[in-house]
Amino acid sequence: MKAALRWAFLAVAVGLLAWAVASSWDEVSAALRDLTWGAIAGAAAACVVALGVNAMSWRAVMRAIGLTATVPEALRVFLLSQVGKYVPGSVWPVLAQAEFARDHGVSRARAMTGSIVAMVVGVVTAGVVSAVGLVAAVPGALATYWWVLVVAAGLATMLVPPVLARVVALAFRITRRTEEPARIGGRALLASAGWSVLMWALLGLQAWLLLREISGEGDLLIATGAFAFAWLVGFLVVIAPAGAVVREATLVLALGPVATPAQALSLALVSRFLMTAADGIGLAVGIAIGGRRRGAAAEDPSGAHPPA
Numbered sequence: 001m002k003a004a005l006r007w008a009f010l011a012v013a014v015g016l017l018a019w020a021v022a023s024s025w026d027e028v029s030a031a032l033r034d035l036t037w038g039a040i041a042g043a044a045a046a047c048v049v050a051l052g053v054n055a056m057s058w059r060a061v062m063r064a065i066g067l068t069a070t071v072p073e074a075l076r077v078f079l080l081s082q083v084g085k086y087v088p089g090s091v092w093p094v095l096a097q098a099e100f101a102r103d104h105g106v107s108r109a110r111a112m113t114g115s116i117v118a119m120v121v122g123v124v125t126a127g128v129v130s131a132v133g134l135v136a137a138v139p140g141a142l143a144t145y146w147w148v149l150v151v152a153a154g155l156a157t158m159l160v161p162p163v164l165a166r167v168v169a170l171a172f173r174i175t176r177r178t179e180e181p182a183r184i185g186g187r188a189l190l191a192s193a194g195w196s197v198l199m200w201a202l203l204g205l206q207a208w209l210l211l212r213e214i215s216g217e218g219d220l221l222i223a224t225g226a227f228a229f230a231w232l233v234g235f236l237v238v239i240a241p242a243g244a245v246v247r248e249a250t251l252v253l254a255l256g257p258v259a260t261p262a263q264a265l266s267l268a269l270v271s272r273f274l275m276t277a278a279d280g281i282g283l284a285v286g287i288a289i290g291g292r293r294r295g296a297a298a299e300d301p302s303g304a305h306p307p308a
Contacts, residue, residue: 133225
């Protein structure tokens with residue numbers, strides 16, 4: 001029954017992913033005509049690699065709470081769980097990842113701790129990268145918006161282990177969980193944050209490759225900061241599947257200094273399409289990894305996993 005429910009959820013999520021592509025195809029195809037194939041291919045590759053890097057950020061945290069998954073196993077569950085973004089609410093990928101950890105012998109409390117921390121790492125690094133990128137990219141912005149960097153520094157303190165422990169404990173109380181959350185050390189948090197920052201750099205590269213062709217402006221810092229900020233706002237508006245519409249509107253505002261609203265909207269539409277395509281590629285890779293694992297298990301009755 002549990003497996004059937006998982007496959008049913010996956011089917012619903014894949015259907016919503018396909019709908020997300022089909023519903024915006026007319027607008028996206030028009031925007032794609034203004035781009036060269038080189039820019040499209042480079043941006044798409046950056047999105048796919050960023051997805052794998054994000055999986056490594058998640059794995060760094062989950063290993064700290066006792067999950068002994070190999071890199072292929074971690075990639076499989078993370079890539080499969082990402083289609084949950086297309087179901088309204090921001091928690092579905094987190095719940096799927098926590099269930100995977102439980103399947104590998106990790107207690108519910110530890111699994112939930114790891115999932116919450118991985119989510120916090122993504123949110124914090126998005127806030128820091130967006131603040132630094134936008135302030136550093138706009139001349140004279142630091143004098144007016146210095147407080148943005150103060151907010152970014154405040155966000156970064158959430159990754160200090162004692163502070164993070166209080167955040168996780170608060171999340172447990174809000175969700176009425178009575179278990180004691182696990183503690184995650186600074187080394188694991190640093191590794192996870194490092195992978196996460198690399199992910200934002202890759203997604204910023206994707207946005208920059210599109211921006212320089214659409215608007216003629218090639219500012220990598222503002223492209224990275226604007227994209228991270230748009231993702232953060234889209235994530236916080238949990239009723240929008242994968243931040244739909246909200247992310248695009250925020251990106252149009254954030255790119256105001258270097259692009260017209262029409263140009264920024266074209267970039268947002270193409271970027272959304274490429275990231276959706278990357279999720280689809282990730283889904284196929286995750287399914288393929290699962291197929292190889294089943295084949296290996298058939299050859300090795302012991303079911304032993306190779307070392308990570």
